[in-house]
Structures are given as structure tokens and as C-alpha cells.
Amino acid sequence: MSQERVPWWKRLRKGVETNTEQKLETPDGVWHKCNGCKKVYLTTQLEENLYTCPHCNYHERVDAEAYFSILFDEEDYNELFRELTPVDFLEFTDSKPYSKRITETEDKTGLRESMRVASGKTGGYRLTVAAMDFRYIGGSMGSVMGEKIARGIDHAIKNKTAFMIISRSGGARMQESAFSLMQMAKTSAKLTQLAEAKLPYISLMTNPTTGGVTASFAMLGDFNIAEPGALIGFAGPRVIEETTRKKLPEGFQTSEFQLENGFLDFIIDRKELKSKIGQLLGLMQG
Amino acid sequence: MTYLDFEKPIEELQKQIDHVRNGKHLIKPKVSAEELEIRLRETQNDIYSRLSTWQRIQVSRHPERPYTLAYIEKMTTNFIELFGDRSFRDDKAIVGGFAELNGETVMIIGHQKGINTKMRQYRNFGMPNPEGYRKALRLMKLAEKFNKPIITLIDTPGAYPGEEAEQRGQGEAIARNLFEMVTLKVPVLCIVIGEGASGGALGIGIGDRLMMLENTWYSVISPESCSSILWRSWDFKEKAANALKPTPQDLLQLGIIDGIIPEPPGGAHANPDEAASNLKAAIIANLTELKKLSAEERITKRIDRYSHIGIYQTEQA
Numbered sequence A: 001m002s003q004e005r006v007p008w009w010k011r012l013r014k015g016v017e018t019n020t021e022q023k024l025e026t027p028d029g030v031w032h033k034c035n036g037c038k039k040v041y042l043t044t045q046l047e048e049n050l051y052t053c054p055h056c057n058y059h060e061r062v063d064a065e066a067y068f069s070i071l072f073d074e075e076d077y078n079e080l081f082r083e084l085t086p087v088d089f090l091e092f093t094d095s096k097p098y099s100k101r102i103t104e105t106e107d108k109t110g111l112r113e114s115m116r117v118a119s120g121k122t123g124g125y126r127l128t129v130a131a132m133d134f135r136y137i138g139g140s141m142g143s144v145m146g147e148k149i150a151r152g153i154d155h156a157i158k159n160k161t162a163f164m165i166i167s168r169s170g171g172a173r174m175q176e177s178a179f180s181l182m183q184m185a186k187t188s189a190k191l192t193q194l195a196e197a198k199l200p201y202i203s204l205m206t207n208p209t210t211g212g213v214t215a216s217f218a219m220l221g222d223f224n225i226a227e228p229g230a231l232i233g234f235a236g237p238r239v240i241e242e243t244t245r246k247k248l249p250e251g252f253q254t255s256e257f258q259l260e261n262g263f264l265d266f267i268i269d270r271k272e273l274k275s276k277i278g279q280l281l282g283l284m285q286g
Numbered sequence B: 001m002t003y004l005d006f007e008k009p010i011e012e013l014q015k016q017i018d019h020v021r022n023g024k025h026l027i028k029p030k031v032s033a034e035e036l037e038i039r040l041r042e043t044q045n046d047i048y049s050r051l052s053t054w055q056r057i058q059v060s061r062h063p064e065r066p067y068t069l070a071y072i073e074k075m076t077t078n079f080i081e082l083f084g085d086r087s088f089r090d091d092k093a094i095v096g097g098f099a100e101l102n103g104e105t106v107m108i109i110g111h112q113k114g115i116n117t118k119m120r121q122y123r124n125f126g127m128p129n130p131e132g133y134r135k136a137l138r139l140m141k142l143a144e145k146f147n148k149p150i151i152t153l154i155d156t157p158g159a160y161p162g163e164e165a166e167q168r169g170q171g172e173a174i175a176r177n178l179f180e181m182v183t184l185k186v187p188v189l190c191i192v193i194g195e196g197a198s199g200g201a202l203g204i205g206i207g208d209r210l211m212m213l214e215n216t217w218y219s220v221i222s223p224e225s226c227s228s229i230l231w232r233s234w235d236f237k238e239k240a241a242n243a244l245k246p247t248p249q250d251l252l253q254l255g256i257i258d259g260i261i262p263e264p265p266g267g268a269h270a271n272p273d274e275a276a277s278n279l280k281a282a283i284i285a286n287l288t289e290l291k292k293l294s295a296e297e298r299i300t301k302r303i304d305r306y307s308h309i310g311i312y313q314t315e316q317a
Helices: A043-048 A064-071 A098-109 A143-159 A174-196 A237-244 A255-260 A270-285 B005-022 B033-049 B053-060 B068-075 B117-122 B130-145 B163-167 B170-182 B198-202 B223-230 B234-244 B248-253 B272-291 B295-307
Strands: A031-033 A040-042 A077-080 A084-086 A115-122 A125-132 A162-169 A201-209 A223-226 B077-081 B094-101 B104-111 B150-156 B188-197 B209-213 B217-219 B259-261 B312-314
Touching: A031 A043, A040 A043, A064 A115, A064 A125, A064 A162, A064 A270, A077 A143, A084 A143, A098 A174, A115 A143, A115 A270, A125 A143, A125 A270, A143 A162, A143 A174, A143 B312, A162 A270, A174 A201, A174 B170, A174 B198, A174 B217, A174 B223, A174 B234, A174 B295, A201 A270, A223 A255, A237 B163, B005 B033, B053 B188, B053 B217, B053 B234, B068 B094, B068 B104, B068 B150, B068 B272, B094 B130, B094 B272, B104 B130, B130 B150, B130 B170, B150 B198, B170 B198, B170 B295, B188 B198, B188 B272, B209 B248, B209 B272, B217 B248, B223 B234, B248 B259, B259 B272
Parallel strands: A125 A162, A162 A201, A201 A223, B104 B150, B150 B188, B188 B209, B188 B217, B209 B259
Antiparallel strands: A031 A040, A077 A115, A084 B312, A115 A125, B077 B094, B094 B104
16 A cells, blocks of 8 residues: 555545545445436435436336325225235246246245235225236236236225226236236126226326237226326337337337327326326216 | 148149149059049048147148138128228228128128238238227127127237337227127127237137137237247247147137137148038027027126136135
8 A cells, every 4th residue: 555656636525535445335225226317316215206206207117015005095905815826727838837937936026926906095085906016927917917807896896996907017928828818808808897887997007018908908997097108008119110120219109109199098197196096086976 | 722841741642633633644543533532631631630739820821721701702692891990991901791691691800811912911911900900899889789690700910010000009999899899789709710819819809609710729929929038039939839728629628719610621721612611500500509698698698708717826825
């Protein structure tokens, strides 16, 4: 160290000269780098903002539980149908057996499926919410998601609550093949019963909502709404570019694009989600 | 006639038959054409009785396979094709209209592929845009209004993944059809006659009965796309095909479909008339049964049927 060259200038402010080893550790997770504008800000700020960026309003991916906390009054809700879990009945093997994928995903995420259903009150109005979790095999739709939606609808009809699905999914789960495909039919069939019961169905699309989810219940809401900047579409952008050999324009398949083309009722900021849903449910009951 | 790789023995025999029949022979051929035809039948039966999944998929895509309009022509009389979705334009990848089948007016709607290079483009390879699904729904509602049964013939490599298709709401169009078809008051019979790829097939595929011709497939994704997504390469399509269990034989066993309609030896393209007559017989038999139920009974059964599809386990949390 003694041989170290001394620069002709010297930093005066304290702390600047501290050796790396002596620097205080910044605990993990104090700072968050926005996935949209890449600006760095405090995690506490992120939480206060309901996981949206204070600079660019980028909506970070959050899980089903976060939506339950955001939506339900006093964060008070009952989770339903937790007992339903997937089975590898086709013995589907790609890079690994589906059965192994199920256990590994469960171990890694602590989740039992890509969808969770809960019931509670929003702004005083009864609401049943089915929300997806992208960490579980890309939020993909298999038999369990279909069954949870079906039972969620039964629950809503029985208890006369409004029904809401929060989508965040790449589409149907290939590992359940025809059964995944038929969940599109199953959920649509169940939605006819909800419609018959004249209970409102709100479909909230978040980033991303594509494939068989878009081509069934996500687009069938009495109210189709979306978070800003979400990717929403049937075919994924890569597939379209490969098929048409054309570069897609900026902003293609975003929430704003869907609103402009007439497929959404409105775009909702996550920070206003609860109040707007409450307002909507109030109007429907009034 | 186009022959698939595994049909080489059939092609050889056919060549021999043609030679014996049409060639000028100095010496009388050792084997008669009649005998060769028997051998041809046997070979066809043999090859077609043990098709692998991948081979069956190839048959379903055979360029000379009969498509919707061919079946309509062979099975019905008085067909009047109806065009357009009344909102954007007419989609050539889906056709439909009223026709008389077995003395009764029915609505037939189906995907349509082109019969030659030019027509394949015109039909967009049987890949509908949103207006195709909206046309199909308009025709179904028309059939419901006049109390005519609906028959849909499914044969598509998928809904078209194009920029404009997305702009006009491909997802919404398919979703709307699923929802509306569930509660149609008239009998709805859906039959896969070729390829049944994913949402593009399901978009006209909700009904009281789901049947498949013998050499067809129906799956959540095409084996090629499945291979490219899960194996990150196009080379695993055969493996993907097996894993997806997409054949009529698989799906009948899994309880997804109600029946398999036999094809003539050598596949539907070897004898389109026989294929059409088998299809027609199946349609008549199923419609007769469905008409015994009231509209309410059919709808209740339809909802019940779809509500029960799915395999999962129930374990304590």
C-alpha cells in the first residue's frame, strides 16, 4: 500500500476514501432497479407504489397474493380450493418429465398451481377473485386452472358475488395437451352460467396475457380491463414476426393498442385498481 | 397422386398395376392386374393399420385430402354458400352455408384449404382471420334462428398469427365463439376432418358431439411449434407428436372425443367418395340421436360435458 501512487487531488468528503473491504454492506433488496426505465429507487418506495415505478409507472410483475392484498378490504380474504394440484397423467416428457417439473416448481416457488382463488370484499362489495401467478410454469393454463375457475364461478353464483379473473399467462400448458385446450371450452361454458346468473365478470389482463387465455375467458369479460403497458394478444410477437417476416411496430399488442382497437373497456393503474373496481361494483348494484 | 415416404410400397404396386393395364406387352405379365390390386389393398391395409402418430399427422396433411367443400359436394345437395361477417370482409379460410343432407336442411361450416398452390394462398392455408370466426358465428346464429342443426368440419393448422389478425382481435373472436356456441339451441356436431390445431380449431369446435376422422389430429399446439418451444428446435416434432397424444385413437381413450369415423384403406385421399359416405353416415346417426333431446337438455349436457374435462388431484393443503 505504501507504494501506491498518491494522486495530486484528494477527495475531501468523508467515506469516499474508504477501502472496498471496509465499506458497509448494503443489504440486499434495499434498492430496486425498474424493469422499464432502469432507474434505481428504494424498495420501500416500490412497495408503497404497489410495485409500480415512481418514475415511469412501469408495472412490475406481482403475484396472486399481492392482488388479494391490494383488492380486499383490510386485506381480509379466504383462499379457496387450495387442495387442487396438477397431475402428469399423460406422462409428458420434454427436457424433463412434467411430474418433475411440477415438484421442482413447487419447491422453488412454494406454489401449488399457477392460479389462486380467494373471496372477500372490495369497497364493501362481495367479490371472488381468481388470480394467476407467472412463476408457476409461466402462469400456464392446465386442468387445475380450469377447475379453479369453474369452482370460483360456482362459488360466485352460490354466494352472489361478482367474479374477477386476473390473467398473467403465456397460454395453455402444453404438458397437458388436449386437456389444456379443453379448459378454454370449460371456462367459457362456465361463464355462460355466470352470465345467466347476471353477476358481473371483470377480466383484468396483466403482463403478459397471451394464447389460449386471451382466446377464452380473458376476452370474455363484461368489463375487459388491463394494467398499462401489458403485452396482450393471441399469437406471441415472435411467432407473428416469424410468420409474416416483418418487424412489428412499436407498441404492438400493448394494453394501449388493445384499447385503441376496441378490445378493452379501460386501462387501470394498479394504484387505482381497488377504488375503480369498488366504484364499478357499486354502479352495478345501484 | 402424391405419395408419402411410408407409402412407397403402395406407390410401387400402383405403378405395376398401371404398367400391366396400360403398357404394351410382348409377353403376358406374370401377375394379373386384379391380383396386383388385391395386393395393393392388403398393403394399404397393412400400412394404414399401424400408422405411427407422426405418419398419421402426415396423412392428415396430404395435399390431395378432401377438404370441407369437397365433403359438402359429396354429402349434400342444394348447397348455398353464404359469405361475409357483415363487419369487415369475407374470410376465405372458413366457408359455410345451408345445404340439404339426407332430406333435411343443415348449416355446414368448415375450415377450407386450397386444392392447388394458387388456391392454397387464396385460402390462406386454412388459417382464419378474426372475420372468419365472426362469419362462422353469424351463420350459426342464422341456423339457430331457423332451427337448423349445425355441422362444423375442422381442418386448420391454426388461427392466422398475423399483424392485422391481432389488430382485429383474433383472441376475442375465438373466445366469443366458444362462449356463444355453448348455448346454441340447435344440435351442434363437430368433426375433425384433417388438422385440429389449438384455438384455431376450437373456435368452431364447441358442440354436443366431437368426432374425428381416422387419420386426423387435434391438439393444443402443432407438433412443430411444440418442438420449437419445449425443445428449442424443430427437430423434435416426432417426439413432440408422440408426447401430445393428438390422434383420434389417443383422444377417444382419454375421453375427449365421442367417436372415430373410419377412413377407406389408404386414407381419405385414396377414396374421397368412401370417406364422404362414412362421414355422412356418422352425421346422420348423431343428428338423429341429438334431435331426440330438447334444446334445454342439449345445452345442459353440453355445459356439463365441458365442465367435467380435466384431470387433477385433490390433496389437503
